[in-house]
Amino acid sequence: MKQTLLRGRTLSFLRFPETIDDLSACRYEEDGGVLIVDGKIAATGAFADVRAKAGEGVKIVDHRPNLILPGFVDCHVHMPQMQVIASYGAELLDWLNNYTFPEETKFRDAQHGRRIARLFLDEMLRQGTTTVVAYCSVHKASAEAFFAESHARNMLNVAGKVMMDRNAPEGVLDTPQSGYDDTKALIAEWHRKGRQHYAVTPRFAITSTPEQMEMAEALMREHPDLHMQTHLSENHAEIAFTQELYPWSKDYTDVYDRYGLLGAKSLFGHCIHLSEREADAMSASGSVAVFCPTSNLFLGSGLFDYQRFRKRENPLRIAAATDVGGGTNYSMLRTMDEGYKVIALNGEKLNPLASFWQITRGNAEALSLVDKIGTLEPGTDADITILNSSTTPGMRLRMETIETLAEELFLLQTLGDDRTVAEVYVAGEPLKASLPV
Ligand code: GUN
Ligand code: ZN
Numbered sequence: 004m005k006q007t008l009l010r011g012r013t014l015s016f017l018r019f020p021e022t023i024d025d026l027s028a029c030r031y032e033e034d035g036g037v038l039i040v041d042g043k044i045a046a047t048g049a050f051a052d053v054r055a056k057a058g059e060g061v062k063i064v065d066h067r068p069n070l071i072l073p074g075f076v077d078c079h080v081h082m083p084q085m086q087v088i089a090s091y092g093a094e095l096l097d098w099l100n101n102y103t104f105p106e107e108t109k110f111r112d113a114q115h116g117r118r119i120a121r122l123f124l125d126e127m128l129r130q131g132t133t134t135v136v137a138y139c140s141v142h143k144a145s146a147e148a149f150f151a152e153s154h155a156r157n158m159l160n161v162a163g164k165v166m167m168d169r170n171a172p173e174g175v176l177d178t179p180q181s182g183y184d185d186t187k188a189l190i191a192e193w194h195r196k197g198r199q200h201y202a203v204t205p206r207f208a209i210t211s212t213p214e215q216m217e218m219a220e221a222l223m224r225e226h227p228d229l230h231m232q233t234h235l236s237e238n239h240a241e242i243a244f245t246q247e248l249y250p251w252s253k254d255y256t257d258v259y260d261r262y263g264l265l266g267a268k269s270l271f272g273h274c275i276h277l278s279e280r281e282a283d284a285m286s287a288s289g290s291v292a293v294f295c296p297t298s299n300l301f302l303g304s305g306l307f308d309y310q311r312f313r314k315r316e317n318p319l320r321i322a323a324a325t326d327v328g329g330g331t332n333y334s335m336l337r338t339m340d341e342g343y344k345v346i347a348l349n350g351e352k353l354n355p356l357a358s359f360w361q362i363t364r365g366n367a368e369a370l371s372l373v374d375k376i377g378t379l380e381p382g383t384d385a386d387i388t389i390l391n392s393s394t395t396p397g398m399r400l401r402m403e404t405i406e407t408l409a410e411e412l413f414l415l416q417t418l419g420d421d422r423t424v425a426e427v428y429v430a431g432e433p434l435k436a437s438l439p440v
Pocket of ligand 1: 081095099103206207234237298326329330
């Protein structure tokens with residue numbers, strides 16, 4: 004039995020914090036402890052209480068005065084776009100055609116996929132992100148590379164091979180049958196192997212024929228516990244093209260609905276231009292709208308209406324994500340900084356307690372995985388991120404004037420980045436020292 008006891012300021016969430024003063028939504032200990040036994044959290048609370056529960060020889064790691072948080076969760080990111088990020092000057096469809104599809108073609112080479120999968124998970128961990136929901140390329144080998152790398156690190160990740168059989172270059176196309184067969188084989192090999200989860204991944208309605216959409220439907224029917232991920236209502240030209248390709252549809256959401264793809268484990272990236280009818284359909288099915296602020300700003304796609312979705316009569320489940328390489332930063336701190344500004348442009352605010360809820364428990368709930376990740380609750384996996392609020396001279400100076408936890412979190416979100424992550428634990432193992440700088 005391996006025991007480790009972390010000491011520091013522990014913070015996790017019980018529910019969505021409605022206001023900046025809503026501390027009853029948080030579980031915070033100024034001198035807190037997290038006891039890890041064999042990769043799982045065995046106890047959390049005041050350090051003295053947790054210490055009393057630990058065995059004699061327990062190893063104590065003192066992180067004071069840093070914050071001990073659940074590891075961050077990124078609910079939508081493209082592994083093959085590490086060399087697409089920072090591509091100049093296009094909106095969505097041109098950006099896909101000019102930069103993204105040519106880059107993803109390189110993943111025909113399995114060796115390239117293995118290299119990028121390794122660098123991708125290194126980068127995510129450096130940023131304090133311990134779980135991603137990832138798109139791989141169309142090539143089966145890219146998903147194999149991702150899962151092999153994830154499994155070797157004992158990370159809990161969700162991923163899938165993209166299915167796409169039209170409106171893209173030959174080198175990134177599959178067929179309805181090969182997309183189905185490759186997905187089946189990947190599910191058989193990787194789903195629930197260790198901490199791996201498979202997501203059926205039709206890229207979006209534009210790049211799948213109706214025959215392929217039916218294959219995605221069949222896969223979800225055959226494996227109802229899988230996640231499903233795709234893109235929805237990101238850009239006006241995308242919406243118009245989708246309407247042309249599926250002329251019978253009421254709207255974009257209706258296309259996915261027709262193929263049985265809405266549901267509680269379905270993640271829809273973007274959801275910027277949804278009608279009320281579409282939002283109602285998302286809500287009724289328990290589908291998740293994924294907020295990708297840096298991507299939506301970078302591609303000029305529009306402003307995700309976080310507070311409207313949350314406060315409407317039929318609320319939507321919401322996740323947050325980087326969407327690298329449309330997104331411009333790997334950090335969930337940087338992501339929520341931009342998210343705050345997007346929400347501000349919609350005339351609302353998101354309080355910093357809610358931001359940190361979103362990237363931990365909120366995203367775990369959106370994935371229906373809160374029994375495993377996203378909190379510091381006993382019985383869950385010990386995926387933990389340690390943050391230092393005084394990492395840079397500018398942060399140190401601002402910390403001199405900060406009085407409350409909420410103010411500190413807002414500073415972390417506004418100025419924090421990978422330098423702010425003092426340590427990251429995956430299933431109880433500290434990994435920071437093993438990551439490239
Ligand atoms: N829609 C379809 N594919 C993509 C993608 O790779 N990135 C973004 N942002 N939108 C998409
Ligand atoms: Zn995306």
